Amino acid sequence: MSITFDRASNLFQLNTKSTSYLIGIADDQYIGHIYYGRKLDNCQGCYELLRTEERPFVPSKNQRDKSAFGDCFPYEYSTVGVGDYRESCLSVRTPQGHRVCELVYTGHEIFDGKPELPGLPSVFAKEGDQAQTLEITCEDAQIGLKAVLRYSVFEDADAVVRSVLLENTGSGPLYIERVLSACMDLDDESFEMLTLTGSWGRERHITKCPLTYGKHAASSTRGCSSHQEHPFAALVTPGTTQDTGEVYAMHFVYSGNFLALCQKSQHDSVRMVMGIHPEGFEWVLKPGATFQAPEVVCVYSDQGLGKMSHTFHDLYRGHLIRSPYLHKKRPVLINNWEATYFDFDADKLVEIAKDAKEAGIEMLVMDDGWFGRRNRDDRSLGDWTVNEEKLPGGLSAMVERVRGEGLAFGIWFEPEMVSPDSDLYRAHPDWAIQVPGRTPAQSRAQYVLDLSRPEVVDYVYACVAGILRSADISYVKWDMNRQFTDLGSMALLPEHQGELAHRYILGVYELQERLITEFPDLLLENCASGGGRFDPGMFYYSPQIWCSDDTDAVERLAIQEGTALLYPLSCIGAHVSACPNHIVGRNTPFATRGNVALAGTFGYELDITRLSADEKEQVRQQVELYHRYNHLVQEGVYYRIASWQENHLYDCWEVAAEDKSEAAVTYVQVLSGVNVRSRKIRLKGLDEGALYRLEGTDQVYSGQVLMYGGVLVKMEEGDFVSRVMHFVRV
Numbered sequence: 001m002s003i004t005f006d007r008a009s010n011l012f013q014l015n016t017k018s019t020s021y022l023i024g025i026a027d028d029q030y031i032g033h034i035y036y037g038r039k040l041d042n043c044q045g046c047y048e049l050l051r052t053e054e055r056p057f058v059p060s061k062n063q064r065d066k067s068a069f070g071d072c073f074p075y076e077y078s079t080v081g082v083g084d085y086r087e088s089c090l091s092v093r094t095p096q097g098h099r100v101c102e103l104v105y106t107g108h109e110i111f112d113g114k115p116e117l118p119g120l121p122s123v124f125a126k127e128g129d130q131a132q133t134l135e136i137t138c139e140d141a142q143i144g145l146k147a148v149l150r151y152s153v154f155e156d157a158d159a160v161v162r163s164v165l166l167e168n169t170g171s172g173p174l175y176i177e178r179v180l181s182a183c184m185d186l187d188d189e190s191f192e193m194l195t196l197t198g199s200w201g202r203e204r205h206i207t208k209c210p211l212t213y214g215k216h217a218a219s220s221t222r223g224c225s226s227h228q229e230h231p232f233a234a235l236v237t238p239g240t241t242q243d244t245g246e247v248y249a250m251h252f253v254y255s256g257n258f259l260a261l262c263q264k265s266q267h268d269s270v271r272m273v274m275g276i277h278p279e280g281f282e283w284v285l286k287p288g289a290t291f292q293a294p295e296v297v298c299v300y301s302d303q304g305l306g307k308m309s310h311t312f313h314d315l316y317r318g319h320l321i322r323s324p325y326l327h328k329k330r331p332v333l334i335n336n337w338e339a340t341y342f343d344f345d346a347d348k349l350v351e352i353a354k355d356a357k358e359a360g361i362e363m364l365v366m367d368d369g370w371f372g373r374r375n376r377d378d379r380s381l382g383d384w385t386v387n388e389e390k391l392p393g394g395l396s397a398m399v400e401r402v403r404g405e406g407l408a409f410g411i412w413f414e415p416e417m418v419s420p421d422s423d424l425y426r427a428h429p430d431w432a433i434q435v436p437g438r439t440p441a442q443s444r445a446q447y448v449l450d451l452s453r454p455e456v457v458d459y460v461y462a463c464v465a466g467i468l469r470s471a472d473i474s475y476v477k478w479d480m481n482r483q484f485t486d487l488g489s490m491a492l493l494p495e496h497q498g499e500l501a502h503r504y505i506l507g508v509y510e511l512q513e514r515l516i517t518e519f520p521d522l523l524l525e526n527c528a529s530g531g532g533r534f535d536p537g538m539f540y541y542s543p544q545i546w547c548s549d550d551t552d553a554v555e556r557l558a559i560q561e562g563t564a565l566l567y568p569l570s571c572i573g574a575h576v577s578a579c580p581n582h583i584v585g586r587n588t589p590f591a592t593r594g595n596v597a598l599a600g601t602f603g604y605e606l607d608i609t610r611l612s613a614d615e616k617e618q619v620r621q622q623v624e625l626y627h628r629y630n631h632l633v634q635e636g637v638y639y640r641i642a643s644w645q646e647n648h649l650y651d652c653w654e655v656a657a658e659d660k661s662e663a664a665v666t667y668v669q670v671l672s673g674v675n676v677r678s679r680k681i682r683l684k685g686l687d688e689g690a691l692y693r694l695e696g697t698d699q700v701y702s703g704q705v706l707m708y709g710g711v712l713v714k715m716e717e718g719d720f721v722s723r724v725m726h727f728v729r730v
């Protein structure tokens, strides 16, 4: 049993294979957080950690200082209005306009398995014994609100997944102004807060700052999880490395507005909360209705960031990504975006397909520009009819020609958007998100469709599915190229306008659910101007996401390092592009661009017909490398060996087979060093007692030497040079 309840001490113990999460009930009413950390085989004495004997005592012993209790009790789920002045999880307005809510324990249930969340992505258990769930029910009888705090424990995967269900048990409406999904109160350990931050073209860089008094947050109010901040936060003890230090991490399984906030209080306690961003949010809960908040994955590691990464990777591979491609080798693809932008026709694509086939590439993806009058980015979104001037004979003729060259065919859509210059907008201007009487701001000359409206969802689905039914299409790139402004729906009643951003995301989830249900063999790749909606929510629907529009090999080192902190490499859309790089203008060796893209789904984003004979030969060799190492990228254990973000000189990562029989190590010398002839690279995750041969040489090393001594990497002249070393057990 991973979850137990001891009635005598009012203690819940949630155990994974190496962690324990303890919850206590104080005064038979208040649900408090006791402990999250290394697994405890014996919890004797832990109740004391709730500090119910310390001043100001629990309310039953000291009503006089009830508000002081509220401000220091480690609530499992904090509420507004009863003396807890720290960041709270729940704010509910009554029809009378009050915002006071106190949730007290009324019961609980423990059962095998893990329920799905209707309409939302969620971590799943395949069989009953992979997970157990605890539901703690608490209520504010006065306002008629019931909350179910749900904890699903994935014992083997070492994670606890939390969510909250609200129910209106009263007779009048309740207005939910804030409903976060998880809260954790810890004692301060001079924590640093680790987040993933960036911008378009520079997503998910690892950022750390000391957690001082006050509030520090990562958030998005952009309508998507965003390029700028990631729905993730971790508290780490000072000096945490890949292998040492304590890490308390939360990751939100959601793709819209979010808040991840850590606060150090006057009492030197630290609170970490995560959930839907309250800004602009309000949900009307009618009598008898429920609201399901999305899930937060909680992970604890006492062995640094590396163990945290492994936990997330295993959980997402085993319990989040549903695609049949999860364990399948993905086709090496070539995408025509950076090759042609909007300037292409069927003959050009076939030319690319011919050369691609010769180099071993397996799929051609036709990007933006194939529909309506889409010869520029300011028109035709929403008009999903094939442009026969570019593709004579229509889509099926195009697909047949590419298939005739021996390649599979993939296609790009941006289904959630509408151009003001489109037949769709002219017919249904009210389908765009907007506030009546105001001209909505355009971004990339487009508006966002109001996916809170079922008829809009149906229209969009009919367009995408119609195209997919019309030809033999193996892959879809689902793009989303603008963030929200002018948040208003022409269909929602005034008191429901605060529901729009969440209803929109539910619409996106519904569309993708319908898509993968009707086309179960489709390889779906999500994308949002690169990595603007790269989050666990979207991985419930697609096994890979385009990681960034920035394909520069050096910038990608930082982006892919931050991304791989949480996501398996097989999720990370990575391609080789032309130089000078279209975004940063940098020149990097073709080989390095390949070695970096090999740590992802792998493909090309260039005009192969313009490559030199030597470069085409390099493409052939890279495709060979892909076939040689991809099983490691796909299924192996990822180790971060060195980070050029930290050392400013070189980057290095490893993927090792789970059975330790082989490992591929990628080393990138970002800057050549002066008077440094070689570096020792220490490997991880090998068999100490085994011998390994470096592929392509006669050199044999013991596992111990590779892990504790290291392998010598010679300094080469020039910047951005790289190599992949493949060690195979002999």
Ligand code: DGJ
Pocket: 337, 367, 368, 412, 479, 481, 527, 528, 529, 530, 546, 548, 549
């Ligand atoms: C943004 C994507 O990230 C690019 O790869 C490309 O598909 C463009 N949109 C097309 O408009």
